[in-house]
Amino acid sequence: MSLLRPLSLFAALVTLAGCGTEAPDEGPALGQSEAALTGIDLGVSELGVTCEGQVLTVTGAIRNEAPTGIDPSIAGIYAGDPAQGGTLLATVNVPWLVGKERYPFQAVVEVPEGTQKLFVVADNFGFYPEDDELNNTASVTLASGGGCVVNQPPVALCKNVTVSACAAQASINNGSYDVDLFPQALSLSQSPAGPYAVGVTPVTLTVSDGMESSTCSASVTVTNPTAPVAGASKDLVLPFSTGAEYKQVTLADCAQPATDSCGVPLDLQQSGSIVRIVSDEAEDALSGLRLLACRDIKLSADRKSAQLRAESGLLGNGRVYTMVYEVKDAFGNATTSTCNVKVPSLQGILSVGLGPVYCQGTACPAGTGSGLLCSLL
Numbered sequence: 001m002s003l004l005r006p007l008s009l010f011a012a013l014v015t016l017a018g019c020g021t022e023a024p025d026e027g028p029a030l031g032q033s034e035a036a037l038t039g040i041d042l043g044v045s046e047l048g049v050t051c052e053g054q055v056l057t058v059t060g061a062i063r064n065e066a067p068t069g070i071d072p073s074i075a076g077i078y079a080g081d082p083a084q085g086g087t088l089l090a091t092v093n094v095p096w097l098v099g100k101e102r103y104p105f106q107a108v109v110e111v112p113e114g115t116q117k118l119f120v121v122a123d124n125f126g127f128y129p130e131d132d133e134l135n136n137t138a139s140v141t142l143a144s145g146g147g148c149v150v151n152q153p154p155v156a157l158c159k160n161v162t163v164s165a166c167a168a169q170a171s172i173n174n175g176s177y178d179v180d181l182f183p184q185a186l187s188l189s190q191s192p193a194g195p196y197a198v199g200v201t202p203v204t205l206t207v208s209d210g211m212e213s214s215t216c217s218a219s220v221t222v223t224n225p226t227a228p229v230a231g232a233s234k235d236l237v238l239p240f241s242t243g244a245e246y247k248q249v250t251l252a253d254c255a256q257p258a259t260d261s262c263g264v265p266l267d268l269q270q271s272g273s274i275v276r277i278v279s280d281e282a283e284d285a286l287s288g289l290r291l292l293a294c295r296d297i298k299l300s301a302d303r304k305s306a307q308l309r310a311e312s313g314l315l316g317n318g319r320v321y322t323m324v325y326e327v328k329d330a331f332g333n334a335t336t337s338t339c340n341v342k343v344p345s346l347q348g349i350l351s352v353g354l355g356p357v358y359c360q361g362t363a364c365p366a367g368t369g370s371g372l373l374c375s376l377l
Contacts, residue, residue, distance in 0.1 A: 041065040042122040043135035048180040064097035076124030079115040154178040156207045158216035164225045166262035167195040172218040176207045184210030196220045230337030231256025241310035244293035250305040255339035260329040272327040274303040276361025280354040284374045285313035294374035297360040312343045318351035319343040
């Protein structure tokens with residue numbers, strides 16, 4: 001069978017590129033290095049069959065797998081493998097296709113008795129030298145005797161999904177399909193079914209055509225994009241110590257637990273970190289029996305606690321330590337907050353705070369360093 005058709009400029013250039021004076025065995029064979037440079041690739045996909053007796057309707061798609069456009073082509077539908085003498089039943093005229101475009105087709109054919117397989121061949125007459133000739137052919141298996149199609153199992157395709165919510169429904173289906181649409185419409189189910197909580201959940205997708213099924217797996221990641229909510233200050237009070245003794249105060253002693261935006265409590269000892277601690281009294285404030293005690297604040301290396309002097313100035317109205325801390329949820333969303341630790345005055349007065357005077361930690365306010373007397377020691 002011959003094919004008479006005009007050549008596009010591109011096809012003509014490809015054809016003329018093979019003309020020359022060199023002997024046939026001097027250059028590379030078609031399908032090797034020269035074919036790999038053509039940028040042409042047609043393929044067959046989504047092949048299916050429905051039937052009534054010996055009359056079958058073949059459906060599928062011819063795809064331009066290359067990124068560049070390609071001129072019209074002809075696909076062939078065969079009873080039996082064309083490479084082993086199969087019978088050509090019909091042809092499909094495929095129009096110009098842009099890069100990555102698919103051309104769906106449907107053709108009614110009458111198959112010879114005893115046909116076991118139908119084949120569809122893209123670029124049936126080998127008009128184009130393609131980069132990949134292996135994807136040009138697809139086939140379906142027919143039932144013995146009657147010619148009805150043997151059920152083809154559905155294809156399950158999955159993808160990982162990320163959604164932002166406290167709990168969410170999500171589908172991992174990535175275009176699962178049933179090639180023969182037989183015997184029933186495709187059904188999909190996920191296990192677990194959702195809604196999915198914050199975090200990563202492995203999910204299995206099962207697709208079924210009512211007779212056979214296929215599965216694939218992916219993950220649903222539910223993120224919480226909103227910063228957590230800090231808890232209130234516990235307003236911890238340290239009894240006045242005449243000996244200016246240290247008292248260890250943890251972040252959890254100072255503040256109520258934080259919650260993420262979904263209402264899940266966050267353990268401050270795990271998710272929190274002290275940024276700095278500010279005192280409203282100078283480091284060298286005269287206090288108690290020792291009169292002068294320096295370095296009133298000692299932060300722990302892990303920033304989860306601090307040693308605080310349980311003292312206040314002799315002439316003051318009580319001391320207030322303000323703990324500035326950061327708390328993060330599992331996704332790195334952060335909130336900065338404060339809590340207070342108070343030391344009453346000798347007269348038992350609890351101060352409301354007079355502003356930063358002495359500070360230890362990160363990003364301390366200007367002028368809150370060591371006191372003059374302590375700097376001289």
